[in-house]
Amino acid sequence: MNRSVIEQDLIIEGNISSKQGEIEIKGRVTGDLDANTVEIRPGGQVQGAIQAEIVRIEGSHAGTISCGDLVLDAEADVKADVSARTLVSEKGARISGKVQITGA
Template sequence: MTRSVIEEDLTIEGNITSKEGEIDVKGKVTGDVDARAVDIHPSGRVDGAISAETVNIQGVQSGRIKCTELSLEKSSDVKADVSARTLISEKGARLVGKVQISGN
């Protein structure tokens, strides 16, 4: 499995796909992200849709999220319509949008 890191000083405009890989976002992505796992760090921002098996957000995301497992840390700020099987949210996490949790 590959891990791709978008560093803090990097801005990507366009879609990112890594079907079997993990993507760590420390910088900014304007576009859709499709991977096995997506981790948005506190300094990271994604303006676009995320499609992944697991999504962990500590930073900012706006768009749409479709995943199996979604984890929102206390520093997360999400404005998205969410479709997930499970959701874990720390106290202080912000989520605005339509949320659909299907369970197991």
């Protein structure tokens, strides 16, 4: 599986697609993400729509999320409308918006 990393000092304005790959965000992205796996690392910021099978957030996100499995780290800050099959959230994670969990 291909892995694309947006490093801490990188700012991207535009959409990123890697349908069979993984996108790891340590920097800042303004645009939509479409991948198999999206990981927003501590300090990482995404503003836009995320479409993925697996989404893990340790940083911040604003927009929409449509995914199979959503994992929120204790430091996650999410302002989004969410549609996911499953949700795992650590104590301390923040989420605001419409949340729909459909189940397995």
